[in-house]
Amino acid sequence: MIDIQTRVLLLEFLNFSSHKKIKVFVVGGTLRDHILRKDISDIDLTGKNIAELATQFAKSLNFNRVSLDKTPGRATTRVILPHGKHFDCTDLQGNKIEEDLSQRDFTINAMGQELSGFLGGGREIIDPLEGQKDIEKKSIRTASSTSLKSDPLRMLRAFRFAATLKFTITEKTLKEISLNKEDIAMTASERVWQELYKFFNANNTAKLTSLMKETGLLLSLLPSLFPNWGKVSTHYNRLEHIISNPDLYFPGKNLNLPEKALLKFAFLLKEIDTNLLENASNKDFGLPKTYEFLRNLKVSNNDIAFICKSIKNFHYFSKSLSSNLNDSSLYYICITCGDKLLPGILLQACTLPFPEKLKNTENKKLIFHAKILDFYLLRYLPALGEKALLNGDDLIKNFNIAPSPVLGDVLQNIQRAQVLGNIKNPAEAKAFATKILQSQKQKLRR
Known part of the structure; x- marks a missing residue:
């Protein structure tokens, strides 16, 4: 489900890309969540040289933009929309959309639809790896035998998707994770932490955490061995x-x-x-x-x-x-x-x-x-x-105490007495402070 503001701007982007004769596809989590009838926050798009197209589009409307990846052939530009959402526009990987989809992480994210069809309510979805069937079965399955090798973070993403979508990771994918678990060490720490945080922020992750332990991925991530x-x-x-x-x-x-x-x-x-x-x-x-x-x-x-x-x-x-x-x-x-x-x-x-x-x-x-x-x-x-019954300035003024550990000790005792209800007003606090200071003087004399 897309809000009206995002839909209007997608139509603007469609018109802009049509004028430039560039075909744009909706892909990834956006299309997956659309099929699942979930609310869609941000939009994933791809097309030939779409990163440059997105830059031009943002300039034409005076929108902010960020280059997330400048690598030739896989450049990504994020267009930040006025209402806080964004378009992530990544250059098409290969010559055809099918080539691009084959390089994605999981089949449920390896589907595409032309932007015109997406906005028009069409059902013509490009699905070479049968991601729609996996969505129906609520299964997480790698898009290819090299998916995890090309980006080891995808192992963690499998568990995150399973947690947030309430899907099941296929046995074949679990075996692939077990075989490639040590490759997670090659992934940038920031990316690992982001995925870990998203996973643990989901509800009911206990069974998946045990499954992560069984594959060996958890032990490749954490310094604990968990003997029991x-x-x-x-x-x-x-x-x-x-x-x-x-x-x-x-x-x-x-x-x-x-x-x-x-x-x-x-x-x-x-x-x-x-x-x-x-x-x-x-x-x-x-x-x-x-x-x-x-x-x-x-x-x-x-x-x-x-x-x-x-x-x-x-x-x-x-x-x-x-x-x-x-x-x-x-x-x-x-x-x-x-x-x-x-x-x-x-x-x-x-x-x-x-x-x-x-x-x-x-x-x-x-x-x-x-x-x-x-x-x-x-x-x-x-x-x-509550307001302190006596603060540091009060003690310095009334008792001529210089800032020192003694002052801090008296303030802590006053706070304790206030919390415990032993003193209830500034006069009682002052009398209490007098008693503490007299006691400390007597100790010094000894």
Whole structure:
């Protein structure tokens, strides 16, 4: 399904190309999604010298354009449309459209239709590899025996398409992936990460992740060996179930769940480092192997921080979770875990032994997770959102304290007392600060 603005601009492009006597074809995911009656966001087009044609078209309408590939014979120009969508125009590979389609990744993407027929509602689809039949069977099948060799990233794309389209990868294609799995190392890290992120961002990827492990592709991508995959698979499946059904595990919490793709990836990386609670102040978050792997994969700094902090919090909860959760210990947990407390909770919760028919009250360990979340969501975060009863400037002015570790220590104690409800107004905060400073002076005298 194409929105009216995109359709109008496609008609403009058709008229422009007809005037230049260039035949344009709709191909790839655009045609696949059209057949599946899915919403179409961006348009994939091909034709002889279409990259140059797209550049001229963009200039004629004063549209922005980007050259995605300048390689002679396979140049690609992206025309950015005013409403945010785009046309990706790639030069025809070969002399005929059939040659072009034979070089594509999977049969479901190896179909073409003339742009005029596409816009006119025609059914004349060029389908030399029977991609329409594979769409009907919901199958992912390579377009040729050399598909994966020509671009190893296609191995990951097979799993991504299977996840997002809810299709099945054929046995023949799985064998090809198994044979070519080590070639993934030749692919640019940025492209690998983009595909991994898209895959893990889909729902219900547990079975496909296990299938990726069986082919050996997962082990070619990650530094973990997963000696007990059965256990890992069970916990991963539970994590996806928690993400999809948070109220079943933590009723009444209205959880705003974090990035599910990053959370799943963190789960698979959580056992790479040992002794990870040491050197926590280091830039690698105390996770040198994990950090180095993510850096080499060209993951963004923000995503690296999310993954590493979530893993650290998982191990913190695994080792330190106690049944003695008073307000002071709950506050300490919140301070220690910071803004990635919730991901850590979810990663740890998915490793607990749950009964087959889950009832929240049947697992006592989950009660402690719920108690932490109650304190974090209902007391800690709201208190942080309030105006501080005393800030650094107030302390400097009222107590003549120079900026120093002492000042920071007093501010932390005031924040703690405010969160715990021990002080409720500036006067109480000032009296509390006086008491702390007097106590510190007495210690110095000793």
